[in-house]
Amino acid sequence: MTAVEGRHASHFPCSSRDRQYSSSIMCSIDRLLQKDVRLGLRPIPHFHFSAMASSLLYYLLLFFLLLSTNVSGHRHHSHHRRAPVLPGDGGDVSAAINLACRASRFPDLCESALSSLSSSLPPNPAPADLILAALAASSDGTKTARATAEDILGASASDLNRTAAARNCLEFLYLADHRVGVASSALSAGDLAGARLFTGAVALHQYDCWSAYKYVSDTQQVVDAMAFLSDLANVTGSAASMIAALQRYGANTSLWAPPQTERDGYWPDVAAATPPPEGFGAGVAGSCFSGNPDATVCKEGGEGCDFTTVQSAVDAAPVNSQQRHVIYIKEGVYEETVRVPLEKPNLAFVGDGMGKTVITGSLNADTPGVSTYNTATVGVLGDGFMARYLTFENTAGPDAHQAVAFRSASDQSILESVEFLGHQDTLYAHSLRQFYNTCRIAGTVDFIFGNSATVFHDCLLVILPRQLNPEKGESNTVTAHGRTDPAQPTGFVFERCTVNGSEEYMRLYRSKPAVHQVYLGRPWKEYSRTVFINSHLTEIVRPEGWMPWKNDFALATLYYGESGSDGPGANVATRVPWSSQIPAEHLGVYSVENFIQGNRWI
Structure with a gap:
């Protein structure tokens, strides 16, 4: 593996009416599809690149100084406002920054970034103010990185691999830009777990961009872009560390320290009402899905079929819908590459059974211009994705190296009774929160x-x-x-x-x-x-x-x-x-x- 990522349907009782869609569609989605849709997102990477990172720190600081006015001018947005539920503990701005950055694994970089934004902070900043400032810096840095990726793409027409890397970077940074807004909103609402999760996702996508460039770093422009991304992701990671400290120690920043793991002997507090092991899999046993699918895909078309390809059904699904949209995929082998974009949340794929409904492809990383991320037969970005009773497959073979059957960056995604067939890198559980129940995964x-x-x-x-x-x-x-x-x-x-x-x-x-x-x-x-x-x-x-x-x-x-x-x-x-x-x-x-x-x- 290489580094380079309407639950309110029309309600009918489960009956013979459903059998017109096949025996397996009846009751195909349980109560999971009937609840109100909840949207969300997740956390991530650190990486240290000492060579260029130190040389770019000066430029990064200049960047943050230039954007500080912009951050101040946008404090009316929801992801920049103060969170009254997280009060500060006194002290001037520089002292507050110093204490808060003790939570970072990169305290000097953290202090430099936040100090450059001090004019946009209130006189007595609360911990949330400091974290929001770091997220604002991350957002603006992401926009700068996107502009650089556009420039690299424009200069790489004759280089297939660099073109592919720049295009991947643009997708990763688009996702980062989206997730940083969600992270800031979660923090402002007092949802620390969500804020930490989503902040990590921002850093992950920044890291993904760095990683995409790693294999095409044969120009100074790409080298400089990598150095900028390394510092930017570590600033974002510092924000995640500060949120972790706020969770663990509270608002008294004098107690803050870098994050620890189980390996350090640290175990987070958990809900006392969750008894192991009975707590595992709670709520899995489902009931019938009451309702008809919103779209039906048939390999050969015909009466009662809306589409002949899965991708065409995805393309026709509503944009940014908060309702579950169920796509029933009839038995057959669908040879296609399927992409569910960020703007298509809450989609559900329902087939006629593992080995009966099969979506298959053969992309692999040995192909010029194709990274591991791009090899996925099915790739999902839209949150709240669900799938049941089908097979995702990559047939590239055991000698083809990285070849992904299914990739998910969908937060709160659920896959049940799904088969994943491949060899190396079959299932790319890329990011955010995912749940797999009674699945078969081969590789x-x-x-x-x-x-x-x-x-x-x-x-x-x-x-x-x-x-x-x-x-x-x-x-x-x-x-x-x-x-x-x-x-x-x-x-x-x-x-x-x-x-x-x-x-x-x-x-x-x-x-x-x-x-x-x-x-x-x-x-x-x-x-x-x-x-x-x-x-x-x-x-x-x-x-x-x-x-x-x-x-x-x-x-x-x-x-x-x-x-x-x-x-x-x-x-x-x-x-x-x-x-x-x-x-x-x-x-x-x-x-x-x-x-x-x-x-x-x-």
């Missing part, structure tokens, strides 16, 4: 990856043969989580899942088990976080459990936890020393309710 290397906060409940994780000549053996990893900053509340939680091999893989494994090695995960980024709870680990899981990425990278900062699993691969006595057993009293941290606030939207 070889890092086949579940990303930097989202995701819970996988009762899912089957299937290892496939990795190579064209698999008899010689291989090392496969189920996960590669990409958390880059301890302020990000992201991670992968697997609860009541099973890790097993396909029939072909099991035949190979049993013929020569020593050369066919399966690990639960490896750390893609420095603060990678993955836990397996109450799961079944078959004999293919190595006794060590977890695999390093390279040498000792991230081994002191990651968190890989286990609790209550069974099966021959679940013997914790032989685990690597840098993995952990989750204390029983802290299991509630990883419940659906606490980890992804699922009780609000599932």
